[in-house]
Amino acid sequence: MIVTILDGYVDEPAALGVPPYLSHYVRYIAGAAADAGAEVRYLTVDAWRKEKKTPAGDLLVIIAGALVPGKYLRGTPISYNETQVVASSFPGTVILAGGSAVYGFGEGGGREARSLLGLSSFISHFCSCDADAAVYDYLTKGSFSDRLRTTAEWNRWALKGAFIAREHPDHPNPLICEIETYRGCVRYLNGGCSFCMEPHFGRPVTRETEDIISEVRELSGQGVVNFRLGAQSCFFSYMASGVGMTETPRPNPAAVKELLCGIRTAAPGLKVLHIDNATPAIIAEHPKESRKVAEHIVEYCTPGNVAAFGLESADPDVKEANNLNATAEQAMSAIKLLNEVGNIRGGNGMPHLLPGINLLHGLKGETKRTYKLNFDFLRQIYDGGLTLRRINVRQVLITGGNEKEGWTGKKYHGEFLKLKRRINDEINRPMLKRLVPEGTVLRDVYLEKFDGGASFGRQVGSYPLLVGIPYEAGLERFVDVKITDYGFRSVTGVEYPFPINGATVRALEVLPGIGKRRAQAIAAARPFASFGELEKLIDDKNVSGRLGEFISIGNSD
Numbered sequence: 001m002i003v004t005i006l007d008g009y010v011d012e013p014a015a016l017g018v019p020p021y022l023s024h025y026v027r028y029i030a031g032a033a034a035d036a037g038a039e040v041r042y043l044t045v046d047a048w049r050k051e052k053k054t055p056a057g058d059l060l061v062i063i064a065g066a067l068v069p070g071k072y073l074r075g076t077p078i079s080y081n082e083t084q085v086v087a088s089s090f091p092g093t094v095i096l097a098g099g100s101a102v103y104g105f106g107e108g109g110g111r112e113a114r115s116l117l118g119l120s121s122f123i124s125h126f127c128s129c130d131a132d133a134a135v136y137d138y139l140t141k142g143s144f145s146d147r148l149r150t151t152a153e154w155n156r157w158a159l160k161g162a163f164i165a166r167e168h169p170d171h172p173n174p175l176i177c178e179i180e181t182y183r184g185c186v187r188y189l190n191g192g193c194s195f196c197m198e199p200h201f202g203r204p205v206t207r208e209t210e211d212i213i214s215e216v217r218e219l220s221g222q223g224v225v226n227f228r229l230g231a232q233s234c235f236f237s238y239m240a241s242g243v244g245m246t247e248t249p250r251p252n253p254a255a256v257k258e259l260l261c262g263i264r265t266a267a268p269g270l271k272v273l274h275i276d277n278a279t280p281a282i283i284a285e286h287p288k289e290s291r292k293v294a295e296h297i298v299e300y301c302t303p304g305n306v307a308a309f310g311l312e313s314a315d316p317d318v319k320e321a322n323n324l325n326a327t328a329e330q331a332m333s334a335i336k337l338l339n340e341v342g343n344i345r346g347g348n349g350m351p352h353l354l355p356g357i358n359l360l361h362g363l364k365g366e367t368k369r370t371y372k373l374n375f376d377f378l379r380q381i382y383d384g385g386l387t388l389r390r391i392n393v394r395q396v397l398i399t400g401g402n403e404k405e406g407w408t409g410k411k412y413h414g415e416f417l418k419l420k421r422r423i424n425d426e427i428n429r430p431m432l433k434r435l436v437p438e439g440t441v442l443r444d445v446y447l448e449k450f451d452g453g454a455s456f457g458r459q460v461g462s463y464p465l466l467v468g469i470p471y472e473a474g475l476e477r478f479v480d481v482k483i484t485d486y487g488f489r490s491v492t493g494v495e496y497p498f499p500i501n502g503a504t505v506r507a508l509e510v511l512p513g514i515g516k517r518r519a520q521a522i523a524a525a526r527p528f529a530s531f532g533e534l535e536k537l538i539d540d541k542n543v544s545g546r547l548g549e550f551i552s553i554g555n556s557d
């Protein structure tokens with residue numbers, strides 16, 4: 001039996017699988033299939049797109065779950081139409097896994113998700129529970145199930161599926177593996193936030209520290225060097241006490257330390273270790289323990305780390321109507337705490353640990369005032385001298401007619417667009433300048449795309465900054481970049497140190513103060529044996545002085 005996994009990428013609140021990420025879903029399914037004795041093959045949807053050949057195999061597992069598809073630098077999630085094409089041409093059995101198997105295909109926030117009806121003649125099973133368990137049951141018992149994996153299966157399949165990381169086109173670097181620490185949300189007690197399905201899993205099921213470490217060890221043995229502990233609703237709640245009794249359990253710094261320290265030992269070649277989600281209410285309610293957790297994150301993880309806070313709305317009426325997790329005041333105190341502990345620049349040029357803020361529009365109870373309150377909240381953060389790594393403003397995905405239940409959906413779409421513009425103009429750009437001041441060198445930026453005369457890349461990790469280099473700098477390689485300018489959500493820079501003797505004229509032009517005329521003169525006078533020779537050529541001391549901060553003059557140039 002050959003099981004082929006077509007990775008159409010997931011992008012869910014607690015699971016990312018868009019390259020360079022490899023989601024845990026893929027690895028668990030591979031592990032379950034291998035455990036059942038099947039031969040497992042893997043291909044990404046981008047690999048399939050190149051020739052659009054029907055994949056070989058007996059069972060095809062299509063993974064799709066970009067519920068609110070964003071803009072991706074590369075690696076576009078599988079669409080409804082592509083799923084239809086590949087599923088209808090496959091001669092064997094096809095199943096659909098990931099969020100799309102439950103909610104349909106998201107086509108943008110504020111819009112209705114596309115239903116699965118049109119796919120039902122090609123797809124035998126839509127996994128509404130754990131796809132790995134469904135695959136295992138099909139292979140061992142002949143029929144698909146809709147059940148949760150047991151803890152023993154979870155651990156076994158996580159280990160057995162680690163081999164699939166080697167098949168990913170980004171292996172070994174910049175590949176980054178999403179690691180799950182627990183499933184569910186501590187707010188299951190009161191139903192959780194109105195838009196979220198996580199509380200429906202019931203009481204959170206937490207993985208034992210040694211089990212997570214074993215998975216990391218196995219992945220490390222497969223050559224994986226980048227990890228993100230991103231698959232959980234709140235990293236600060238890992239092994240927290242009071243789960244099941246309160247929606248703000250007390251964080252457990254000792255358990256977090258044991259986990260992070262164990263991961264560092266298990267993966268000696270590790271390059272990146274990041275986290276993702278955190279609940280501001282928990283941090284605000286337990287500042288002492290949360291500070292300790294943040295300190296452990298700073299000590300054992302790598303810089304550029306982000307704890308994404310799902311505030312969703314600073315409007316108290318919207319919080320009330322949607323049972324959101326935190327007040328604006330709680331979020332503010334959590335933002336302050338993380339800034340105090342984590343806003344120290346690390347070796348890769350980024351601060352060690354910063355908060356991100358998620359705002360969600362289209363919820364119940366929203367009015368025009370909500371937009372003002374959300375903007376004012378962000379303004380207060382900026383004016384208070386605090387730094388956010390990222391502000392994510394989005395609209396709810398409409399599924400199954402939830403608009404009828406009082407959600408405002410796209411009712412205030414004009415206000416939504418205005419808010420986004422205002423945040424870009426007044427917050428995002430100045431915040432970026434605060435985050436990475438001009439002249440900062442960002443290390444190990446992986447170049448992924450050349451478009452419109454510019455090269456684009458990112459560091460590996462949680463919500464990496466988009467970095468543009470305004471000339472052709474090559475692809476699929478790591479470079480250090482010195483920041484020269486800012487967009488709304490991206491920065492511009494040049495390779496550092498800049499190879500003055502080998503660079504193209506176009507690249508010379510974008511150096512600070514150079515421009516077309518001086519670039520031509522520099523190109524004509526090359527090679528330079530010393531900085532003094534270059535200085536003589538440039539008729540302006542300020543410009544040549546500035547240039548000295550950027551360039552290298554060496555034999556290799």
Ligand code: SF4
Pocket residue numbers: 184185186187191192193196197198199233279310325
């Ligand atoms: S805090 Fe809210 S959004 Fe986050 S996982 Fe829990 S219910 Fe979902």
